[in-house]
Amino acid sequence: MxxxxxxxxxxxxxxxxxxxxxxxxxxxxxxxxxxxxxxxxxxxxxxxxxxxxxxxxxxxxxxxxxxxxxxxxxxxxxxxxxxxxxxxxxxxxxxxxxxxxxxxxxxxxxxxxxxxxxLPPLYEEKSLDDILLTVFKSWIKVYSIKHTIDVRTEKLIDKSIKLQTVRILQELLNNIHKHAKATHIHLMLRITDYCVVMLVKDNGMGFDTNCIRKGIGLKNIDSRAENLHAQYKYKSVKEKGTRFILFVTHGEDKTSIIR
Known part of the structure; x- marks a missing residue:
C-alpha cells in the first residue's frame, strides 16, 4: 500500500x-x-x-x-x-x-x-393658472405686471401642488417687494399633462447667487419645493434683475427641463 x-x-x-x-x-x-x-x-x-x-x-x-x-x-x-x-x-x-x-x-x-x-378664493374649484393669476394680479397697483399663460392639458392638478406652488409664488413676490427694488414683474406659466413650469422675472437690483445666504424666504421655498419633489433654480444679474424657475412633475414622465 x-x-x-x-x-x-x-x-x-x-x-x-x-x-x-x-x-x-x-x-x-x-x-x-x-x-x-x-x-x-x-x-x-x-x-x-x-x-x-x-x-x-x-x-x-x-x-x-x-x-x-x-x-x-x-x-x-x-x-x-x-x-x-x-x-x-x-x-x-x-x-x-x-x-x-x-x-x-x-x-x-x-x-x-x-x-x-x-387662501385663494374657490381654491378647490379653480384651476392652478386661475389661482396663480389671482395672486399675481393682486400686486397690480404696486408693480407693472405681465403674464404669459400656456395651458396644454385639461388634467386636474392635485391640490397639494396648487397650494405649494401658490405659496412659492407668494414668497417670491414678497421677496421681490422687500429686496429687489423692481418696477416690473413677469409671470410665465406652462402646464402640460406631466409638468408645471413657473418662471418669475423682475427688473430689480439682482444679487450674487454664489454669495447669498439662504434667508427664511429662500429656505421656505426650498422646503415647499422639497415637499413637491420639485426642482427650482435662480439666475440673477446685479442691476439687471432676477429670474426664478420652478419645475414640478405631476405625471409619469419625470424628465427635468431645468439645466
Whole structure:
C-alpha cells in the first residue's frame, strides 16, 4: 500500500482540507459581515442626514409661519387699520363723500389682497393658472405686471401642488417687494399633462447667487419645493434683475427641463 493511502495519512489530509474549507468559509463570512456592516453604517448615516435635513426644513417651516403671521399683522396694522383710522378722522372732519369712498375702496382692495394671500378664493374649484393669476394680479397697483399663460392639458392638478406652488409664488413676490427694488414683474406659466413650469422675472437690483445666504424666504421655498419633489433654480444679474424657475412633475414622465 502506498504511503499516501495509509489511513492515518488520509485522515490528516481530510482534516487539512476541512480546515482549509472552514478557513475559507470563515474568511468569506468575515468579508460579507464587514461589507454588511459598512452598508448598514452607510444607510444609518444617510438616514441620520435625511432626518437632520427634515428637522431643518421643519424648523424653517415653523419660522416661516411665524414670520408670515408677523407680516400679516403688519399688513393689517399698516395698510388696513391705518386707512380705517384716516377714514374715521376724515368722516368726523366732514370730508367729501367721494374722498371717503376712494379711501374705503383702497382699504377693501388691501383687505382682499391679504385674504387672497391667506387662501385663494374657490381654491378647490379653480384651476392652478386661475389661482396663480389671482395672486399675481393682486400686486397690480404696486408693480407693472405681465403674464404669459400656456395651458396644454385639461388634467386636474392635485391640490397639494396648487397650494405649494401658490405659496412659492407668494414668497417670491414678497421677496421681490422687500429686496429687489423692481418696477416690473413677469409671470410665465406652462402646464402640460406631466409638468408645471413657473418662471418669475423682475427688473430689480439682482444679487450674487454664489454669495447669498439662504434667508427664511429662500429656505421656505426650498422646503415647499422639497415637499413637491420639485426642482427650482435662480439666475440673477446685479442691476439687471432676477429670474426664478420652478419645475414640478405631476405625471409619469419625470424628465427635468431645468439645466
Amino acid at each position: 502506498e504511503k499516501w493511502q495509509n489511513s492515518d495519512t488520509l485522515l490528516i489530509w481530510v482534516v487539512i482540507i476541512i480546515g482549509v474549507m472552514i478557513l475559507l468559509v470563515g474568511t468569506l463570512i468575515g468579508v460579507f459581515y464587514i461589507s454588511y456592516k459598512k452598508v448598514l453604517r452607510s444607510k444609518d448615516e444617510e438616514l441620520k442626514a435625511k432626518m437632520e435635513y427634515q428637522r431643518s426644513l421643519l424648523k424653517v417651516s415653523l419660522e416661516a409661519q411665524e414670520n408670515e403671521r408677523m407680516r400679516i399683522a403688519a399688513d393689517l396694522h399698516d395698510n388696513i387699520i391705518s386707512k380705517l383710522t384716516i377714514i374715521r378722522l376724515k368722516a368726523v372732519m366732514g370730508s367729501r363723500l367721494q374722498e371717503l369712498d376712494q379711501l374705503l375702496g383702497t382699504a377693501i382692495d388691501e383687505s382682499r389682497r391679504i385674504s387672497h394671500e391667506l
